[in-house]
Amino acid sequence: METLDKSEKNSIIDYKDGIVDSVKITNQAMMNVPDLIITGSPEKDLRHRNASRELLRNAKTIPTGHEMSIIYDADMRRIKGHGYIKGNEGSVNIDDYTEPYHAFHNHPSDKSFSFPDIRGMVLRKNMLSLTAQGNGGSKYVMLRRKNCDSDGYYLYLCKKSKETLYSSGATNFTLDYIHDKNREVEIKTLIALLPDSDKEALYSAVRKITDECIAEGGKYGFEYLFKTA
Ligand SMILES: [Zn+2]
Numbered sequence: 661m662e663t664l665d666k667s668e669k670n671s672i673i674d675y676k677d678g679i680v681d682s683v684k685i686t687n688q689a690m691m692n693v694p695d696l697i698i699t700g701s702p703e704k705d706l707r708h709r710n711a712s713r714e715l716l717r718n719a720k721t722i723p724t725g726h727e728m729s730i731i732y733d734a735d736m737r738r739i740k741g742h743g744y745i746k747g748n749e750g751s752v753n754i755d756d757y758t759e760p761y762h763a764f765h766n767h768p769s770d771k772s773f774s775f776p777d778i779r780g781m782v783l784r785k786n787m788l789s790l791t792a793q794g795n796g797g798s799k800y801v802m803l804r805r806k807n808c809d810s811d812g813y814y815l816y817l818c819k820k821s822k823e824t825l826y827s828s829g830a831t832n833f834t835l836d837y838i839h840d841k842n843r844e845v846e847i848k849t850l851i852a853l854l855p856d857s858d859k860e861a862l863y864s865a866v867r868k869i870t871d872e873c874i875a876e877g878g879k880y881g882f883e884y885l886f887k888t889a
Contacts, residue, residue: 682725682768683795690716692797694887698789699736707736711764712793718744719766719795727752729765734788736762754780754790762789770794772886773802775821775835775870778877782814797889802874808881816880820873825865828854833862835869 683689693712698705711732719728727747731754733739742755747765754763763781773792781790781802792800804810821835831837831850838847851859874884 683770684724685716685720685766685795689795689797689889692889693793694797694799694889696799696801696885696887698801698803698885704736707732708762708789708791711736711762712791712799715744715764715766715793716795722746723749724795725749725768727766727768729754729763731755731757731764732762733757734760734762756784757786760786760788762791763787764791764793766795767792767800768795770796770798770889771867772800773870773874774839775817775866775873776839778802778870778873778882779814779817779821782810782817782882785810794889798887800886801884802877803883803885805881805883810880813877813880813882816876817873820869823869825869826858826862828858828862833865835866838866 690713693709693716695705695709698708711730715728715730718730719726722728726749729745729747729752731739731742739757739761742757745753745755747753750768752765754765765777771794773790777790777792781787781804788804790802794800821839824832824834825838826833828850837843840847851862854862877884
């Protein structure tokens with residue numbers, strides 16, 4: 661972690677919003693991408709690490725804070741017709757595929773998964789793994805085990821998304837509300853009006869419940885691996 665880009669713009673999806681700054685991608689961060697045992701095959705795991713580095717190399721060419729994604733097949737080979745996708749600040753679309761595949765996207769905050777990341781993965785039954793590759797070199801991976809219970813985990817996530825995290829005036833913040841794409845502007849405005857201490861309390865509540873959701877995945881066959889830089 662060398663330079664912090666103090667971005668003014670907000671993002672609900674990965675909830676940087678001035679609380680967590682975007683990290684500028686450096687060559688050092690690319691070198692720091694850790695080796696993780698993901699597929700169990702040393703060759704494929706090496707390709708997995710290289711894919712993380714390649715993603716950072718590409719994401720370095722777009723503005724700091726913006727995200728990029730790419731998918732690979734089950735053997736960790738590039739898929740014809742599925743190249744890098746450029747996203748926006750704090751969010752990006754990830755391709756779906758008709759065969760089992762591994763998905764990657766970068767996280768400018770260098771922090772772990774957002775709730776929409778996890779929910780999106782559970783819904784896409786062919787997604788073998790989802791990687792959030794931190795701009796600073798931290799790597800977060802969610803693995804879908806063969807015997808996983810996607811429906812059970814999805815139901816659990818739906819229940820968690822309705823829990824009140826934080827109340828401000830008449831507004832009850834839930835994960836569903838925070839991540840409602842149709843109300844992005846309305847929610848950003850509302851959050852922007854909160855005193856700084858309330859903003860921080862809200863963001864830490866979002867991180868806490870999201871981390872609970874990630875940890876609970878283990879019970880349903882969704883294994884979480886990570887190594888921070
Ligand atoms: Zn993400």
